[in-house]
Amino acid sequence: MTIPNSPFTIHHSQFIRPDIVGMEPYTPIVPFEVLSRQLGFAPEEIVKLDANENPYGPSPKALAAMQDGRYYHIYPDPAATELREAISGYVGVPAERLVVGMGADELIDLVLRVVLAPQDKVLDCPPSFGMYPFSTYVNLGQYVTVNRTADFGLDVAGIEAAVASHPPTKLLFLCSPNNPSGNLISDDDLRRLLQLPVLVVLDEAYIEFAQVQGATSHIGWTADYDNLCVLRTFSKLAGLAGLRVGYGAFPTWLVPHLMKIKQPYNVNVAANLAAQGALQDVAWLEEHVALLVQEREAMTAALAEFDFLRPFPSQSNFVLCEVVGRSAKELKLRLQSEYGVLVRHYSNELLNNYIRITAGRPQDTARLLAALRSEK
Ligand SMILES: Cc1ncc(COP(=O)(O)O)c(C=O)c1O
Numbered sequence: 001m002t003i004p005n006s007p008f009t010i011h012h013s014q015f016i017r018p019d020i021v022g023m024e025p026y027t028p029i030v031p032f033e034v035l036s037r038q039l040g041f042a043p044e045e046i047v048k049l050d051a052n053e054n055p056y057g058p059s060p061k062a063l064a065a066m067q068d069g070r071y072y073h074i075y076p077d078p079a080a081t082e083l084r085e086a087i088s089g090y091v092g093v094p095a096e097r098l099v100v101g102m103g104a105d106e107l108i109d110l111v112l113r114v115v116l117a118p119q120d121k122v123l124d125c126p127p128s129f130g131m132y133p134f135s136t137y138v139n140l141g142q143y144v145t146v147n148r149t150a151d152f153g154l155d156v157a158g159i160e161a162a163v164a165s166h167p168p169t170k171l172l173f174l175c176s177p178n179n180p181s182g183n184l185i186s187d188d189d190l191r192r193l194l195q196l197p198v199l200v201v202l203d204e205a206y207i208e209f210a211q212v213q214g215a216t217s218h219i220g221w222t223a224d225y226d227n228l229c230v231l232r233t234f235s236k237l238a239g240l241a242g243l244r245v246g247y248g249a250f251p252t253w254l255v256p257h258l259m260k261i262k263q264p265y266n267v268n269v270a271a272n273l274a275a276q277g278a279l280q281d282v283a284w285l286e287e288h289v290a291l292l293v294q295e296r297e298a299m300t301a302a303l304a305e306f307d308f309l310r311p312f313p314s315q316s317n318f319v320l321c322e323v324v325g326r327s328a329k330e331l332k333l334r335l336q337s338e339y340g341v342l343v344r345h346y347s348n349e350l351l352n353n354y355i356r357i358t359a360g361r362p363q364d365t366a367r368l369l370a371a372l373r374s375e376k
Pocket of ligand 1: 051052235
């Protein structure tokens, strides 16, 4: 390390936390414009089915709300008062128990920051969303896992045993519909897990796409359970992933601490206005969710026709497929480089040789299927 004229010999390793030096980075997706350059496809030719974004984008009222914004030169309301009231009207939870963040991602980090002392345990049920281990490590927690069963269900008894054998377990992440498997938690499992002496963070980023009989958000349960937090987002439902706005319903005792430690201006003015606009356009949002659900079902049926793919039924806006008899990674790379079709692939201990495909518009599915047929 160079410090002109300093009498000290200093190495940068004295400054960086040793656990951060050794930490695996989160692998984010490659941005659209970068990929377009790398692959030689124009952005509008790329079929982007790798990050569970909503291809229909923001609703007209969300776009109009941003267009009409007059106070971009003023810092945003730290309490996001109007947005929380609008969300309250949408989800039926009092605004006082809602916190908004720069995406659900920020709320995952905030809850951990409030709750964890160094070396406290956090329980996760992989395969699931990669930000749970990432944010646990950044917040000095110890990451404990209880793997899902072969059909991606929760091992409830295993979770109970892990809480008992790993004191102090402070927090349990549950994701429903689960990313990347697309299945839901049952009411019975959730009720049983809420009996544990842990804070349960139920991530419902994709809940609007769950349309089987009886599948509804558990956000209302936060009124009854003082150890339940439910996270939701505008990224998937409302096509606002690029603006970064999510929210959560929390127990009354937790809200002041989250509000106290969050960055004061975490949700920017444009994101705040767009989210409010989206909530004035719920019929439009629901119409487009219905189109994506329809496309998910059509895509699942079509994928099942390929002898090298085993799609899992999904209640989300993506479908997980086991790839059989060939390399999932190679398939992903070929789809990308030859056809401009982007999917996510997994080759790890729990998901060995899988791809996950986001539900898109009918023309996106058509491009995907044509590419897969050429790869038969
Ligand atoms: C399960 C899950 N939770 C949260 C998020 C992040 O949501 P946001 O864009 O609101 O940060 C994602 C994004 O892919 C996700 O898959």
